[in-house]
Amino acid sequence: MTVDSPSDTTPQAPVADVAGLLDGVPRQRGPAPATGVAPGAGAATVGQGSAPVTATAPVGQGCLPVTASASGATRSASRRLRRAVGIPFTLAYTAVLAVTSLVARYADPALVHALHQASSTDVAHLLRAPVPVLLASGLWVAGGILSPYALLFVLVLGALERRIGGLRTAGVFLAGHVLATLATEIPVGLAVLAGQLPGTSLHRLDYGISFGVAAAAGALAGLLGPWPRGALLALFAGAALPDLLTLADPMTGWGHLISLAIGVAGWPAIRRRGGARTA
Template sequence: MTIFGGTRRGSGVVPSARAGGRRWLPVTVGYTAALALVSALWAGADPDIQLRTIADTSTNLDNLAHHRFGTLLTSAFVIADNGTALLAVPLLAGLLALSERRFGSRATVSVFLTGHVGATLLVAAGLWSGVRRGWFDADVCYAVDVGVSYGAMAVFGAVAAVVPAVWRAPWTVAWLAVALEGVVRGGDFTNVGHLLSYLLGSVAGLVLARNSPAARSPSWLDLQLLACGAFLASAFLPA
């Protein structure tokens, strides 16, 4: 057994992919349907309810310091902007579908959570240290921190395995450079989180690729779904 829902090297099968993940993509359908429902409810909610929802689901230092660890999951179901939701949900569906087709359902969930939770905790540790040393204003403890971007960037990093081998390294390095530029130009903790989640996902993708069946040439559908991921990543990273 290996991490990220893989299988033993040499077995030539990814169980979750063969057992139905590729047929109807339950993770993609279930998660994006939940996001669409929450986004629809959000659009019709009163501003006071929206503010309370953000306060209760943000993975900021205040919530984590008060042991509200459930926010590490609930924050992934709140997109606090209607326009962003209209763009992000369908593009995320394409990205998740690509990962689920390539790696299977369990692995896709593992990669998403590795990015979403892992990057959140790493960023929180950095912010906590910075606040203690006086590098950051204490207001950052109450910052809004919800959305799908960390998990999505991790999955995007992982699906580099779909890119043809001759282009894979340039593709990965180019997007790493874009994420680094986001940190330099954006200058806030969200940009750092995008970089960290992309790196975590890229490592996860390497592990998954080593424990998956021999790589096949990407289909036209794979490339279209990869384009969805690229558009989504571009939307998350500063121009």
């Protein structure tokens, strides 16, 4: 006699029902739902077996730092260009001083001495041709284009021109250069006439841009805060004191102080113009 096993007669429950009856047994995961993205179009693809998993980053994500860096460099170059274009008087004058400095350095010493003599704003030249000699005197910088006064020229006049414009900056420089020269040379001529100084004082060698730079510094100080203003005025006033105390070149020392005072005297007008330009 043949006996049937219970498995032959008992109906089998569906797999899903059995899994639901067993607590703690996780269901088998089916295939991942389709995302609608074709393989190779930016979505990750998982192959069967040991094939590597590849993922493509969103397009353009890695280019952001390069773009930002290039944009920052462009803005920085644009700012420097605008600043340079904003001080044409200072740049043009600096170029002229660079040329005359090269002449003074590499030309024949006798020729350079003759040019300096012809550009000297002494009493004798001022009596014969005041305008040409005053203009020629401002074409030279003592010590060359790399001297401290040349550096101060660029910094002071550039800052002043950016605040009040090129024409007004040129006016301040010219006022200091001309008025301080006349204020120091006229007393020399009177002293020679009175017999207090020898006749050789009428031919004293005097040229350069220092009076104009001092006047521009005095004007610029009126646009600064209290501490920078005091430091700038003290710097230029202190540079004139050794010539006055040692009597090495008192006329030049007085000329620097007078030109500095000329710049300070223009504070009311300069502040009005500087404030309007800044606004």
